[in-house]
Amino acid sequence: MMSWMRSWSERLRRLRYSVRGKLVAVVVATTIIAVLVAGVAMLSHDLTVYRRSWVSDLSTQANILALSTTPALLFDDRDTATRNLNALQARPEVQVAAIYNRSGALYARYVRDGANPPPRQLSHPTFGPRIAGERIQLIQPIMQKGEWLGTISLNARYDVQGRINAYFGIFGFVIVLSVLVSLVLSAVLQRVITDPLDAMADVARQVVEREDYTPRAEPSKDIEIGLVVAAFNRMLDEVQHRTIALKQTQEALREADRRKDEFLATLAHELRNPLAPIRHAVKLLELPAADERQRQWGRDVIARQVQRMALLLDDLLEVSRITRGRLELKKTQVDLPSLIAAAVETARPLMESKQHRLETRLPAEPVRLQVDPLRISQALSNLLTNAAKYTDVGGRIALTAALDDEHQLASSVADSGIGLSPQAIPRLFEMFSQVASPVDRAEGGLGIGLALVKGLVEMHGGTVEAYSAGLGCGSRFTIRLPASVVLKTNIAATASGEAQPVPHAGHRSRILLADDNRDAVDMLALVLKMAGYEVYATHSGHEALDVGARVRPEVFILDIGMPEISGYELASRIRRQTWGRDALLIALTGWGQREDKERSREAGFDHHLTKPVDPDQLERLLRDIAPFPTDRLRGTDRGRTGPSRPGPSPL
Amino acid sequence: MSRTAAKHVSAARVLALAGLLFASSLAVDVAAESVSEDSVKAAFIYRFTDYVEWPAPALQGTQFRIAVLDDAGLAADLAHIVAGHQIKGRTAQVKVIHRAKEAADAQIVFLGPGDAEAHRRFIAGLNGQPVLVVTDEDQGLEEGSTVNFMLIDHRLRFEISLTAAARSGLRISSELLSVAARVEGRLRSNTDCLRSRCPMTVATQ
Numbered sequence: 118m119m120s121w122m123r124s125w126s127e128r129l130r131r132l133r134y135s136v137r138g139k140l141v142a143v144v145v146a147t148t149i150i151a152v153l154v155a156g157v158a159m160l161s162h163d164l165t166v167y168r169r170s171w172v173s174d175l176s177t178q179a180n181i182l183a184l185s186t187t188p189a190l191l192f193d194d195r196d197t198a199t200r201n202l203n204a205l206q207a208r209p210e211v212q213v214a215a216i217y218n219r220s221g222a223l224y225a226r227y228v229r230d231g232a233n234p235p236p237r238q239l240s241h242p243t244f245g246p247r248i249a250g251e252r253i254q255l256i257q258p259i260m261q262k263g264e265w266l267g268t269i270s271l272n273a274r275y276d277v278q279g280r281i282n283a284y285f286g287i288f289g290f291v292i293v294l295s296v297l298v299s300l301v302l303s304a305v306l307q308r309v310i311t312d313p314l315d316a317m318a319d320v321a322r323q324v325v326e327r328e329d330y331t332p333r334a335e336p337s338k339d340i341e342i343g344l345v346v347a348a349f350n351r352m353l354d355e356v357q358h359r360t361i362a363l364k365q366t367q368e369a370l371r372e373a374d375r376r377k378d379e380f381l382a383t384l385a386h387e388l389r390n391p392l393a394p395i396r397h398a399v400k401l402l403e404l405p406a407a408d409e410r411q412r413q414w415g416r417d418v419i420a421r422q423v424q425r426m427a428l429l430l431d432d433l434l435e436v437s438r439i440t441r442g443r444l445e446l447k448k449t450q451v452d453l454p455s456l457i458a459a460a461v462e463t464a465r466p467l468m469e470s471k472q473h474r475l476e477t478r479l480p481a482e483p484v485r486l487q488v489d490p491l492r493i494s495q496a497l498s499n500l501l502t503n504a505a506k507y508t509d510v511g512g513r514i515a516l517t518a519a520l521d522d523e524h525q526l527a528s529s530v531a532d533s534g535i536g537l538s539p540q541a542i543p544r545l546f547e548m549f550s551q552v553a554s555p556v557d558r559a560e561g562g563l564g565i566g567l568a569l570v571k572g573l574v575e576m577h578g579g580t581v582e583a584y585s586a587g588l589g590c591g592s593r594f595t596i597r598l599p600a601s602v603v604l605k606t607n608i609a610a611t612a613s614g615e616a617q618p619v620p621h622a623g624h625r626s627r628i629l630l631a632d633d634n635r636d637a638v639d640m641l642a643l644v645l646k647m648a649g650y651e652v653y654a655t656h657s658g659h660e661a662l663d664v665g666a667r668v669r670p671e672v673f674i675l676d677i678g679m680p681e682i683s684g685y686e687l688a689s690r691i692r693r694q695t696w697g698r699d700a701l702l703i704a705l706t707g708w709g710q711r712e713d714k715e716r717s718r719e720a721g722f723d724h725h726l727t728k729p730v731d732p733d734q735l736e737r738l739l740r741d742i743a744p745f746p747t748d749r750l751r752g753t754d755r756g757r758t759g760p761s762r763p764g765p766s767p768l
Numbered sequence: 769m770s771r772t773a774a775k776h777v778s779a780a781r782v783l784a785l786a787g788l789l790f791a792s793s794l795a796v797d798v799a800a801e802s803v804s805e806d807s808v809k810a811a812f813i814y815r816f817t818d819y820v821e822w823p824a825p826a827l828q829g830t831q832f833r834i835a836v837l838d839d840a841g842l843a844a845d846l847a848h849i850v851a852g853h854q855i856k857g858r859t860a861q862v863k864v865i866h867r868a869k870e871a872a873d874a875q876i877v878f879l880g881p882g883d884a885e886a887h888r889r890f891i892a893g894l895n896g897q898p899v900l901v902v903t904d905e906d907q908g909l910e911e912g913s914t915v916n917f918m919l920i921d922h923r924l925r926f927e928i929s930l931t932a933a934a935r936s937g938l939r940i941s942s943e944l945l946s947v948a949a950r951v952e953g954r955l956r957s958n959t960d961c962l963r964s965r966c967p968m969t970v971a972t973q
Binding site for chain 2: 192194
């Protein structure tokens with residue numbers, strides 16, 4: 118019972134709030150109102166007509182009676198008069214009829230069964246019809262030839278209520294009937310409207326409940342509804358499209374996130390790896406019993422591992438710079454062989470340690486490129502290092518470079534290493550992806566190298582691709598540089614050595630250091646003194662100005678983050694002194710962002726070094742303050758093993 | 769019916785009749801107590817003229833003559849009633865006559881109570897002339913009159929002979945027939961009968 122009632126109330130509620138229900142309500146209300154208005158109009162008209170016709174009917178009756186009763190009155194024939202009145206039996210509506218004589222006395226009468234008899238005397242009669250409730254009374258004079266003979270009075274039912282009741286009965290019937298008819302008709306007609314809406318609602322429900330965006334509403338021929346349906350479907354298209362795109366993006370993000378997690382784990386591992394040997398070496402160095410050979414070994418270990426960590430971090434910084442669009446290319450003209458030589462030099466230690474055989478094939482004609490030499494050689498050396506890493510001891514590595522018909526430069530590094538699975542190739546150049554190398558875990562990396570190659574090459578408008586016949590079949594990486602970076606040259610212009618730096622003639626001997634970190638400044642001072650410089654270590658800006666004014670050093674190496682007087686301020690003050698105007702100012706700071714360098718330059722610094730400073734780098738800088746890029750290229754020429762170590766950045 | 773019988777008519781009824789018939793429009797100042805049977809009869813006779821049609825030749829004169837045989841009282845009443853009124857568009861004239869000859873140019877002749885045989889001869893002497901003969905006898909119609917007064921329940925009524933009317937060339941209106949106590953010489957299937965709801969049946973009661 119309760120559920121029955123609930124289902125009904127639910128149905129009513131749905132009817133009330135649905136389009137269908139509203140249409141039904143409108144149709145039913147319209148029908149009822151129309152019938153009622155029509156009915157009331159008909160009723161009032163009918164009542165008017167009834168009254169008029171009844172009155173005229175009654176007066177006709179009275180006239181006939183008066184006429185036929187005239188002789189009876191004239192000749193005082195009461196019987197005939199009564200007989201005439203009795204003829205009213207044929208009219209059931211007439212209740213009472215009476216004829217009064219001239220003096221108003223009742224002369225003849227007719228009383229229907231159950232009706233009240235007429236008064237015996239009629240004094241001061243009002244002629245004409247008079248309606249009182251359910252009764253109508255008509256009083257007319259009886260005249261002949263202008264002679265007053267008497268009065269006739271008719272009393273009849275005036276059945277308005279009965280008529281109204283009958284009418285309402287009819288109205289009720291008509292309303293019920295027309296509502297039924299209109300319900301049926303509207304049910305048929307409203308399908309045109311509600312069916313497409315229902316279909317759309319169904320589709321919408323399906324979409325919401327199943328998250329399935331494929332269903333579409335049936336197009337409709339009706340203009341408005343068709344428009345709505347089309348818009349709805351277009352919306353679904355859009356939603357479907359966006360949902361798919363969103364899912365793909367989510368997937369990609371999740372994948373990237375996963376790779377980043379892996380990367381972090383690898384990073385931690387890679388950064389931690391060098392610490393163990395360093396710790397051992399330090400322990401060894403601390404041993405008093407260690408002899409000079411052992412100490413030398415310990416120093417070598419520490420130097421190597423520090424180098425390794427530096428490389429890692431450099432790679433990391435480089436990649437992040439590329440991804441953030443912060444890396445700027447410093448393009449210059451450079452010979453292809455020198456680029457390749459630099460790259461080979463960088464990778465040589467690893468290849469030699471694994472006894473790889475390197476074959477190099479270069480084009481016969483001289484090729485000059487308009488590229489950033491550091492970045493391109495870095496890309497090539499990365500490929501070589503990569504090849505060495507994944508090639509077993511004694512394997513073969515081939516480096517070839519050639520110009521194709523369209524004057525593009527294609528440079529390939531092929532190896533006889535472990536090769537690549539076809540699945541691995543598409544993702545090879547993505548950041549943090551790395552081919553698992555259980556054999557050679559120690560050589561593992563962060564999976565940055567190839568991403569770096571790709572980024573660097575693409576910055577030059579080139580492409581990089583990988584090929585492998587399969588696992589164990591070796592692999593080949595090819596860098597293509599567009600014809601636009603390949604310069605057309607003649608042989609005469611390709612004299613070697615142009616890329617060779619010209620060592621700076623001058624030699625600055627006096628160096629002033631300023632750093633509030635005593636250990637740091639003392640250590641640096643020691644290193645520089647050992648390198649043969651005249652070094653003055655100061656620990657504050659004031660002290661630096663004092664000493665500077667006294668000894669007039671050629672070079673100032675200033676820490677930025679000092680109390681009282683910051684490195685920036687100190688630099689500008691020094692620049693204002695006569696003794697400091699032409700000095701070489703080098704900033705030494707933990708901050709290496711572009712803005713920091715910019716600020717250094719504004720403060721008057723010539724160079725900006727990032728802590729921890731590499732003594733070699735500093736020494737080199739001091740030795741030849743050559744303008745970019747030759748000093749950086751010299752880095753590779755001088756046998757540096759790092760593939761991507763950034764040189765000191767000139768400002 | 770006799771004159772003495774008429775005296776029995778209750779005063780109240782006569783009063784009512786008088787009031788009904790004469791009060792205002794006849795412009796006759798009849799005192800209630802002075803209403804007599806004669807005056808009622810006179811009024812009836814005057815009323816009959818509305819319901820009877822005479823043939824055209826009978827109305828050629830400028831006067832409408834009513835002859836009263838040997839009854840000066842009624843003649844006086846009648847004269848009083850018709851005074852100043854026109855009948856059939858003619859000036860009404862009432863005269864008392866004593867012989868049938870005198871009735872020759874009259875349109876109505878009233879034969880008061882008297883010798884039935886004399887009346888019969890009188891009527892026969894009219895010889896079918898268009899004269900409405902009104903009698904006041906028990907056997908008035910047998911004497912040959914067209915309308916005969918009678919008293920029923922102390923009320924003045926009259927009977928009509930269509931045979932006599934036809935003989936005289938007079939046409940009696942069905943309305944008059946409808947209030948007649950008896951109609952003689954009429955077919956039952958007559959349309960008049962239908963219209964007046966067969967007073968014949970009443971007459972035979």
